[in-house]
Amino acid sequence: MALKTEEMVLNMGPQHPSTHGVLRLELILEGEIIQKVTPHIGYLHRCFEKHTEAMTYPQVVPYTDRMDYLSSMYNEFGYAVAVEKLCGIEVPERVEYIRVIMGEFQRIASHLVAIGTYGIDIGAFTPFLYCFRDRETILNLFEITCGARLMYNYIWPGGVSHDLHPDFIRLAKEFIPYFRKTIDELNNLLSYNKIFIERTANVGILPKETAINFGITGPMLRASGFKWDIRKDDPYSVYNKFDFNIPVGQGLVGTVGDSWDRYYVRVLEMEESCKIIEQALEQIPEGDVSSAIPKRIKPPVGQVYGRVENPRGELGYFIISNGGTSPFRIKVRGPSFVNLSIIDELCRGYMIADVITILGTTDIVLGEVDR
Amino acid sequence: MKTVEEIFELIKNKFPEAVFNLINTQPLDSYIEVSPLEVDKITFFLRDTEELLFDSLVLLSGVDDANGETKKDEDGGITITGGTLSVYYHLESTSLRHKVVLKASTPREKPEVVSVTEVWRCADWHEREAFDMVGIVFLNHPDLRRILLPYDWTAGYPLRKDYRNPEFYNGMKVPY
Numbered sequence: 001m002a003l004k005t006e007e008m009v010l011n012m013g014p015q016h017p018s019t020h021g022v023l024r025l026e027l028i029l030e031g032e033i034i035q036k037v038t039p040h041i042g043y044l045h046r047c048f049e050k051h052t053e054a055m056t057y058p059q060v061v062p063y064t065d066r067m068d069y070l071s072s073m074y075n076e077f078g079y080a081v082a083v084e085k086l087c088g089i090e091v092p093e094r095v096e097y098i099r100v101i102m103g104e105f106q107r108i109a110s111h112l113v114a115i116g117t118y119g120i121d122i123g124a125f126t127p128f129l130y131c132f133r134d135r136e137t138i139l140n141l142f143e144i145t146c147g148a149r150l151m152y153n154y155i156w157p158g159g160v161s162h163d164l165h166p167d168f169i170r171l172a173k174e175f176i177p178y179f180r181k182t183i184d185e186l187n188n189l190l191s192y193n194k195i196f197i198e199r200t201a202n203v204g205i206l207p208k209e210t211a212i213n214f215g216i217t218g219p220m221l222r223a224s225g226f227k228w229d230i231r232k233d234d235p236y237s238v239y240n241k242f243d244f245n246i247p248v249g250q251g252l253v254g255t256v257g258d259s260w261d262r263y264y265v266r267v268l269e270m271e272e273s274c275k276i277i278e279q280a281l282e283q284i285p286e287g288d289v290s291s292a293i294p295k296r297i298k299p300p301v302g303q304v305y306g307r308v309e310n311p312r313g314e315l316g317y318f319i320i321s322n323g324g325t326s327p328f329r330i331k332v333r334g335p336s337f338v339n340l341s342i343i344d345e346l347c348r349g350y351m352i353a354d355v356i357t358i359l360g361t362t363d364i365v366l367g368e369v370d371r
Numbered sequence: 372m373k374t375v376e377e378i379f380e381l382i383k384n385k386f387p388e389a390v391f392n393l394i395n396t397q398p399l400d401s402y403i404e405v406s407p408l409e410v411d412k413i414t415f416f417l418r419d420t421e422e423l424l425f426d427s428l429v430l431l432s433g434v435d436d437a438n439g440e441t442k443k444d445e446d447g448g449i450t451i452t453g454g455t456l457s458v459y460y461h462l463e464s465t466s467l468r469h470k471v472v473l474k475a476s477t478p479r480e481k482p483e484v485v486s487v488t489e490v491w492r493c494a495d496w497h498e499r500e501a502f503d504m505v506g507i508v509f510l511n512h513p514d515l516r517r518i519l520l521p522y523d524w525t526a527g528y529p530l531r532k533d534y535r536n537p538e539f540y541n542g543m544k545v546p547y
Contacts (some may be wrong), residue, residue, distance in 0.1 A: 042519040049504070050529050086399065211466060212426050215493030228465060231410040302399035305430070305461055305472070318432055318459065329530075331432035333461075370519060 007035060013354070014043055020117060021366030025343070025355065032351050037344045052330045057083055057297040058156060060330070065151040067334065070113050073106035073142075074310045076155035078333040081236050082306025082317035083157040087299045094287035095159050096238040101172070101280045102145070102154065103308075104273040108179070109138045110311035111266045114363040118263060119190050121360040122199050127190040137175055144168060158293035164303055169281055176274050183270060191267060200263060201254030204346045208257070209330040214342045216332045218313025218335050218360060219265045223249035224257035230309040237308075242279045262361035298325050312336055312363055317344035332371060336364040372469045375401045378423065386413055394474075402459070402472035407484040410460075410475050412513075414490045417471075419463060425471070428491035430461040433501030437532040439479055452534045456482045456507055477507065486512040504530040 013024035022138035028036040048067060052060050064079045065072040077099055084091060101185055116131030139149045144165040146154040154161050206216070208224045221228055229246045231239040247268035249261030299321045307316035313335030322328040339362050346358050373381075379393040382403070389409035395401045405413055417425040439454025455476040463470045475484055486509040487494045498509045499518040506528035509515055517524060526537035537545060 002458070042517075042521070045519040047504075047519075047529050050534075056499075087397070209493075213492050215428055215491065226465075233468070249455075300399070302396045303402070303459075305398050314429070314463075316430055318430055320434065329432075329434050331430065331434075331459075333430040337496065338493055341493060345492075 005030075005179075010352070018106075020101050020359075020364060021369075022322065023340075023364070023366055023369070025359075027352065027355065029352070034347045034350055034352065034355060037347045037355065039340060039343055041340070041366070041369050044366050046371070048371045049330055049332065052327055054326065056325050057299075057327065060327070061156055062151065062153045065153060066367060067332065067371055068310065068312065068315075068336065069150060069363045070365050071106050071110045071311045072150065072152050073102045073155065074110075074308060074315065076152065077103050078306065078308040078310065078315045079317055080155050080157045081308055082304060082319055083297065083299070085306045086304040086319055086321060087294070087297060088159070089158050089292055089294065091158060092287045092289065093238070093285050095289050097280050097284040098160055098164060099155055100237055101284070102142070102281075103233070103257055103278055104276045105138050105141060105172075107311045108270050108271045109135045111270050112138075114266055115186070115190070115263065118360040118363075121356050122196055124190055124193065124196060124257050126174075127186060130182065130186060130189065132177060137179075141168065141171060141175070141348070142222065144171075146353065155330055157297060159290045161290075163289045165278050168364070169284075172281055176278055180271070180274060183267065187267065191264060197253050197260060200260040200357055200361075201258055203254075203259045203350060203354050204262075204361065206257040206262075206342070206346060209259070210345065211342075212255075214345070215338045216313070216342060217338070218310070219269060220262055220313065220339055222246065223265045223361075225249050225251075225263040230307060230314055234307070236306075238280075241283070242276045244275045247272065259357050259361045261284075266334075266363075296325065298323070307333070310335055312368075313339060324347040332368075334368040334371060335367075336362075337371075341345075372467055373422070374469075375403070375471055378417075378471050379403050379420055380471070382413060382416065385416055389413060400472055402474045404474050404476065407458070407475040407477040408510075408519065409485070410458075410473070411485045411490065413473070414460070414462075414487050418490055422467075423469075424464045424467050426463040426488070427463045427465055428460065428494055428497070429463050429470075430459070431487075431494055431497035431501065432459045432461075433457070433505035433507045433530070434459060435505055435531045436476065437537050441533075446535075448535045451531075454479050456505055456519070456531075458484050458501060458507060460487070482507045483510055484508070485510050487529070488512060504528060506531060 001193050008029045010027045014022040024040040026038040064075040083124045112135040116128035119127040143149050146152050181334040206224050208226045211221050227246050302321045303320045305318045316333035318331040320329040347355050383390045389406040390402040393403050417423050434457045436455045439451045442450045457476045460473040501507050503517045
């Protein structure tokens, strides 16, 4: 007589520590093998898009901070790029350099959180402390610039709220060589750790074609071996003035597009961000940072899609204007939202423990998924 | 790399009945108006034709155009009758580096658009969001459920311009 078997439903979340926020995954299991993953999102939903319709354009900026709270600078950056495109505002060059410096520091800070918490997910606690120690230094730099450590309200359409602190450039220049050494330290601690590689290599392989069809962007797409970065492929701000590489996944310890590649692309990107910051600190011109900030924003009738390369992928703002002082409709293309939608495809056929491995490499921020 | 005009010519010749106008608003984004019930055929053509190759759906957004008749009610809210709801598709080709925006408008009273989930898998969640927030029904969608709002939400579609906050949610008074 054959044993009677049936599928089991397991709820992971909304309070599961590895979900990085409030996300519920409904797993359908055959033994320990994943048959299907259904993500249930919306626990943090506050309808950002409805809020914006009742506000003027500059008032929207603090709300964008609160979407992806680990890369607030970049959210503001994207919004400023979109509004400037809509109104045809020319921004002083110094402002563009400040934005790039802040954006790249934010990318490093965000990747440090991604890498640190990923280590914890896998069971390595120490790298987390190293990552947060260095992130702290970056947050201090943000604090002397605009007074805030997490929600900056710094980059406004047309400019930035404050000029750089007199000490900023010196402190930033000191940080880069110090940080380069800690990347090596991190690699020795985590990246080439045998246990870590065993857990992540050949897990959750994402082929390039599937990734494009799912609209995946950012480090996740690049880990699949596809060189696509909006900073290079559709340059905005002053990114075309810098010399930097786009790291892609190469399958060094497993297959191209596996979890280890997705992790390692982020490590390599931190080095590229350092390169950009170094060049920007050398080239930054003098000038006024608030001369182009309009007193009142009243864009023409029309629609525009402005996008930037956020630490997680393509962040886009689709703004429709009806000629009034508040937007008619703002729709956000959040990279976390799109990147999370592939989780079912990636997890099928793997074990329960691998769900944590795969989810960690998608590096989602639920504040942006739910908006 | 093709301009919007060339892309418009190509699909207009292929689907003369389903492709309407090119709305050119340079320097802002231009868009092509298409029929909501044929949008799947058009997007398949856009994705698979050798000179177009739109392999990536960047963004799909549902919008309330609020172009119907607006009536002010006594409680301060508004009611809109007639007019259209629209879906915008932002497409991009990663190999040929060109972009295009499509717009499909559908009547407010019976908002139906054909799903493009078979063309791009990422349309799945985007369409669920448009259904959840604006109330556009996507025909042939494999799993059209609410996504951001609770599954038992009955107070309507928040991103419609005539949406009103509910007084009660599950028996609890909503404080304002």
